[in-house]
Amino acid sequence: MAKRKQIDRRWIFLLIFLGVALPLIIKVGLPVEITKNVQMVYELVENTPKGSTVLISFDYDPASMPELHPMGLSLLRHCFQRDIKVVFTAMWPMGVQMAEDIVTTLKPDFPKKKYGVDYINLGFKAGGMVTIQSIGKDLKKIFPEDMYGSPITEFPIMQDVNNYNNIAFVFSLSAGAPGIKEWVQIVSDKYNRPTSGGCTGVSAPAILPYVNEQKQLTGLLAGLKAAAEYENLVGKIGSATSGMDAQSIAHLIIISFITIGNINYWRKKNKQKKDRKK
Amino acid sequence: MKRKIPLIITFTVGVLLIIAEFIPHKPFGTLSGELEEWFLVISGFAIILGQLSLLKVNTFKIKYKQKDWQYSIITLASFFFMVGFGLLWGTGKSSGIFGHGEVISAVIGIKPFDYLFQNVYQHLQATMFSLLAFFIASAAYRAFIGRNLESNLLLIAAVLVMLGNTTVGGLLTSWLPESLNFLHLPKVSEFIMTYPTTAGQRAIMIGAGLGIIGSSLRIILGIERSYLGGE
Amino acid sequence: MIQFFEAFGIWLGAFFTFAIFSFLYKDNPVYKIAEQVFVGLSAGYWFVYTIFSIIIPNLYNPITQNFSENWIKIIPAILGVMMLMRLIPKTSWISRFPISLVIGTTSGVLFLRYLKSDVINQMTATMINPFIGGSWVEIIGKLMLVIGTLTGVVYFYFSKKHEGAFGSTARIGIYFLMISFGAAFGYTAMARISLLIGRLQFLLGDWLKIIGP
Numbered sequence: 234m235a236k237r238k239q240i241d242r243r244w245i246f247l248l249i250f251l252g253v254a255l256p257l258i259i260k261v262g263l264p265v266e267i268t269k270n271v272q273m274v275y276e277l278v279e280n281t282p283k284g285s286t287v288l289i290s291f292d293y294d295p296a297s298m299p300e301l302h303p304m305g306l307s308l309l310r311h312c313f314q315r316d317i318k319v320v321f322t323a324m325w326p327m328g329v330q331m332a333e334d335i336v337t338t339l340k341p342d343f344p345k346k347k348y349g350v351d352y353i354n355l356g357f358k359a360g361g362m363v364t365i366q367s368i369g370k371d372l373k374k375i376f377p378e379d380m381y382g383s384p385i386t387e388f389p390i391m392q393d394v395n396n397y398n399n400i401a402f403v404f405s406l407s408a409g410a411p412g413i414k415e416w417v418q419i420v421s422d423k424y425n426r427p428t429s430g431g432c433t434g435v436s437a438p439a440i441l442p443y444v445n446e447q448k449q450l451t452g453l454l455a456g457l458k459a460a461a462e463y464e465n466l467v468g469k470i471g472s473a474t475s476g477m478d479a480q481s482i483a484h485l486i487i488i489s490f491i492t493i494g495n496i497n498y499w500r501k502k503n504k505q506k507k508d509r510k511k
Numbered sequence: 512m513k514r515k516i517p518l519i520i521t522f523t524v525g526v527l528l529i530i531a532e533f534i535p536h537k538p539f540g541t542l543s544g545e546l547e548e549w550f551l552v553i554s555g556f557a558i559i560l561g562q563l564s565l566l567k568v569n570t571f572k573i574k575y576k577q578k579d580w581q582y583s584i585i586t587l588a589s590f591f592f593m594v595g596f597g598l599l600w601g602t603g604k605s606s607g608i609f610g611h612g613e614v615i616s617a618v619i620g621i622k623p624f625d626y627l628f629q630n631v632y633q634h635l636q637a638t639m640f641s642l643l644a645f646f647i648a649s650a651a652y653r654a655f656i657g658r659n660l661e662s663n664l665l666l667i668a669a670v671l672v673m674l675g676n677t678t679v680g681g682l683l684t685s686w687l688p689e690s691l692n693f694l695h696l697p698k699v700s701e702f703i704m705t706y707p708t709t710a711g712q713r714a715i716m717i718g719a720g721l722g723i724i725g726s727s728l729r730i731i732l733g734i735e736r737s738y739l740g741g742e
Numbered sequence: 743m744i745q746f747f748e749a750f751g752i753w754l755g756a757f758f759t760f761a762i763f764s765f766l767y768k769d770n771p772v773y774k775i776a777e778q779v780f781v782g783l784s785a786g787y788w789f790v791y792t793i794f795s796i797i798i799p800n801l802y803n804p805i806t807q808n809f810s811e812n813w814i815k816i817i818p819a820i821l822g823v824m825m826l827m828r829l830i831p832k833t834s835w836i837s838r839f840p841i842s843l844v845i846g847t848t849s850g851v852l853f854l855r856y857l858k859s860d861v862i863n864q865m866t867a868t869m870i871n872p873f874i875g876g877s878w879v880e881i882i883g884k885l886m887l888v889i890g891t892l893t894g895v896v897y898f899y900f901s902k903k904h905e906g907a908f909g910s911t912a913r914i915g916i917y918f919l920m921i922s923f924g925a926a927f928g929y930t931a932m933a934r935i936s937l938l939i940g941r942l943q944f945l946l947g948d949w950l951k952i953i954g955p
Binding site: 513514517520521522523524525527532545546549552554556557558560561562565582583585586587588589590592594597601605617618619620626627628629630632633634635637639641642643644645646647648651655660662664665667669671672676693700703704705707711712713714716717718720721723724727728730738740 | 790
C-alpha cells in the first residue's frame, strides 16, 4: 500500500527538467525588483571615483558559473562604464579562466580598454586567508608576475598599487572557501577597506551577518536573483535575467512537491488516528 | 625529535603571528610577512602532493587490478593529457616548454589545454553540480514535512523565501495597497533574510568562531596534536 | 578547420553533459567514465596552475633571477620538498615539519581573524537600539535580530542543562535557527536550480540553438 503511494523519483526529475527547459524557450520576462543589498553594491561602484583601481577576486569555478558569471559580467561592465581600473585575482585556480572568459565576452563592447592599463589579470594564488593577509603587506611580493608571466611592475595600472590602501574596494565573487568570508575578515576588518561581494545562493545566509551597520560587507549579491537585479541596474540584460522565468517555475514546482508531501503526510496521519479509534 | 620539533615550530609560528598583529614592527612584522610568503609556496607543494597522491592511488589500483581498476586508466589518461598539454604549450597567453604551440592552436582555434577546459571540464563540473537541482526537488517532496512547530517554521520560511526570490513572487502580491507593502512577497523574503535568518546565522557564526578560537589555541599550545598523526 | 573544432567542442560538451545526466536514470559505465575524466582533468588543471602560478613566479624565478636577495626562499623550497616525502611511508614523518609550520600559521591567523570578525564584530553589530529610527516593521525586525542572536547563542551553550528559564531561552533560539535553516533551504534550492538553468541554457542555446544568447 505504502509502496504504491511512493512516486518514482524519476518522474520528479522529469518534471523539474521540463519546468526549467520550457520557460527558457517560451519567455515571459516578468519584471525583477531591486533589493537593498544589490542597490548597495551598485552605489558602491557608482560612488567610486573615476580612475580608481579596484580588486575583483574570482573565487569560483565552472560549477557556480550560472550564478556568479553574470554578476562578474555586470560588475566589470559597470566598472568599465565608470572608467574604474580593475585588478583581477583568483583564490581558486579555475577563477583565472572565469576572469579571462568575462574579459573576452566584454571586449567587443569596450574595445578601447587596454590590458595592463585599464585592467590586469594577476592569476591564481593558493593559501587562502594567509595569502589575502599577505597581499595587504606587499601585493607585489605575492604577485611578482601577471598570469602570463610578465613582471607586474611593467604595467602602468600597477605603478601605484602596493597594497589594499591603493585599492578603492575589493569585490569577491565567491563560491565557498577561500572566498568572500576571508576577504571580509582581512580586507574589511584588518585593513578597514570597503569590501563587497557576490556569492552563491547556498552560501548567502552564512555571509549575510557581515552586512551590518558596521559595513563589514558593503552590500551582497546573493544568487541568480541578485545577478538578475544587477543586470537590470547596469542596463544590460543577460543570462541571469533570462533565467528568472525558469527559476520561478522551478520554485513553484518545488513548493507544489512540498505541499503534496505534506497533504499525503496529514492524510496518512488522520487515517492512522481513525484506525486507532476503531 | 619527530614530534617535539614540529610542536615547537607550531607554537613559535602561531605565537609570532599573534604578536605581529599587535606589534607590527621589526622583527615581528618582517618575520610574519616572510612566514606568510613561505606559506604560499608550501601550499603550492601541498597541492602537488595531492595530485601525486591521486596518481599513486590510481597506479596501485591498476597494478593490483583492484575493483573497477579500468576506470583508473581513464583518470590517469585524463590527468596526463591535461598536464601534458599545459606544460608543453602553456595556457592562455602564457607559454609552455615548447612555446605557444602555434601549429596546433591554428588547427583547433585555442590551446589544447584551454580546449579541454572549455569543452570538457567546464561542462563536466557544471553538470555534476546541476544534478543537485533534481535531488533537492525530490528531497523537498519526501523530507519537508511540517510535523511540529519547529519544522513548520522551517517549512514556512523556506516557502516564503523561495517565492520571494522569483519574479512570480512579486507578481502574486503586486495588487497589495501601499499600506500593506510589508506583505509583498519579495519584501517578506528580504525581511526574513535580514532579521531572523541573520540572527540565527549570527548565533552560529559566534558559536563556530569561539570554537575555532579554542581549537587554534589548543593547537598553538600543543594540547591538540592529532595533525601530527600516529607513532 | 577551426570551425570544425569549435562545433566538435560543443558536441563534446553536450555528450559529457548527457553522460553525467544519465546518472539520474541509474548509475552506468558512461557516467563512471565521465566522472573519472572529470577527476583526471581537475587534478591536471590544479597541477598545471600550481606550477605556472606559484612554483615558477614565487619560487623558481626569484631564486634563479636574483639569488642574493631571495636566497631565503630556499627554506620554503626545502620545506615543500619535505612535504612531498609524505608519499613514501618510510619518510612520511619528515612532512610533519612543513605541516607544523602550515598549521601554526593557520592557527595564528584564524585565532585573530575569527576573534575580531566573527565574535567581537558580530556582538557589536547586535548591540543596537531597536527602537531608534525606521518603521514599525524595522523595529520588530531589529528586536528579532537582537533576541534571535542572544537566544541562539544560549542554545549553543551546552555546558548547562537546557531546562527552566535557560531551557526556554534556548528553545526560542531553536525557533530562530529553524527559520534560518528554512531560509537557507530556500536559497539552496535557488542555487541548485540556477545550475540546471545554466546547463539547459548551454544545451538549448549553444548546442541546439533553440534559444538566443
